[in-house]
Amino acid sequence: MKFSIQSRRDSQSNELKKLAITYLQEFGLTYDDDQPDIVISIGGDGTLLHAFHRHSERLDKVAFVGIHTGHLGFYADWKPSELEKLVLSIAKKELTVVEYPLLEVTVHHKSGDCEKYLALNEATIKSPDVTLVMDIELNGNQFERFRGDGLCLSTPSGSTAYNKALGGAIIHPNLQAFQLTEMASINNRVFRTVGSSLVLPAHHNCTLKPVSDQKFNMTVDHIHLIQHDLESVKFNVASERVRFARFRPFPFWERVHDSFVSND
Numbered sequence: 001m002k003f004s005i006q007s008r009r010d011s012q013s014n015e016l017k018k019l020a021i022t023y024l025q026e027f028g029l030t031y032d033d034d035q036p037d038i039v040i041s042i043g044g045d046g047t048l049l050h051a052f053h054r055h056s057e058r059l060d061k062v063a064f065v066g067i068h069t070g071h072l073g074f075y076a077d078w079k080p081s082e083l084e085k086l087v088l089s090i091a092k093k094e095l096t097v098v099e100y101p102l103l104e105v106t107v108h109h110k111s112g113d114c115e116k117y118l119a120l121n122e123a124t125i126k127s128p129d130v131t132l133v134m135d136i137e138l139n140g141n142q143f144e145r146f147r148g149d150g151l152c153l154s155t156p157s158g159s160t161a162y163n164k165a166l167g168g169a170i171i172h173p174n175l176q177a178f179q180l181t182e183m184a185s186i187n188n189r190v191f192r193t194v195g196s197s198l199v200l201p202a203h204h205n206c207t208l209k210p211v212s213d214q215k216f217n218m219t220v221d222h223i224h225l226i227q228h229d230l231e232s233v234k235f236n237v238a239s240e241r242v243r244f245a246r247f248r249p250f251p252f253w254e255r256v257h258d259s260f261v262s263n264d
């Protein structure tokens, strides 16, 4: 088995990375940053986002597991003190994986150019300096004209990240779905939006269409993109899925409880 390790690059994460490499090589595993079967992320959820994007071309061949050197993470749910236990599990246990849905983002430009992205957490769209104005279509039908700060389209596992801060719902990652959440919509006698987050199932799509020639700031997870000459951006549940190595049960709702309610 080949493994790779992504570190947040602080001294504790780097130290753990060195230890993990030594232990795993002692068990006969091979260090390989390019074609790993398993990627161990050491840092936080943000570190796992980096690891995910680094290997997003071969998601069907790689499983991720995360150690948190800061607070408990949703993707990074192993403690540094459990390193030896994790190494033993990787070396000795049959790899069992859980798969989570991803968001597919298709950006169409007026020139006809088109780019695709995969998000593990979410994609957001804002417009610098001026109010974002976009038509929102659901499955090709006009739903509303949105005016406000921006829009967030999140995966179920990303629902505990930016989406949660925007008042969106927490969605269990067993659901093949994505969520559209508003950022400060303008609502008055003239302008109307639904106001609630929408949860869309697999095979539905949401398309955002600019109403005027604006410059847009988009994010896909931690990646920032500036978009000019935007025709539309389409969102749907991706056919690709992300695989997490699971060596012990740590149910999603327990992670939600321990992260947001209490950890005793």
Ligand code: NAP
Residues within 6 Å of the ligand: 043, 044, 045, 046, 047, 049, 070, 071, 072, 073, 074, 075, 076, 121, 122, 157, 158, 159, 160, 161, 162, 163, 165, 221, 222
């Ligand atoms: P960051 O600014 O360090 O991340 C913000 C926080 O989000 C960190 O505490 C991070 O955890 C946490 N986080 C990431 N994914 C999560 C998940 N799936 N569930 C719960 N918490 C999660 O930036 P970053 O580390 O590069 O992460 C990028 C993410 O930041 C974006 O995908 C977005 O979700 C989030 N974000 C949140 C807000 C907000 O809440 N207002 C605004 C912008 C971006 P770690 O400390 O473990 O990395």
Ligand code: MN
Residues within 6 Å of the ligand: 044, 045, 046, 047
């Ligand atoms: Mn972070």
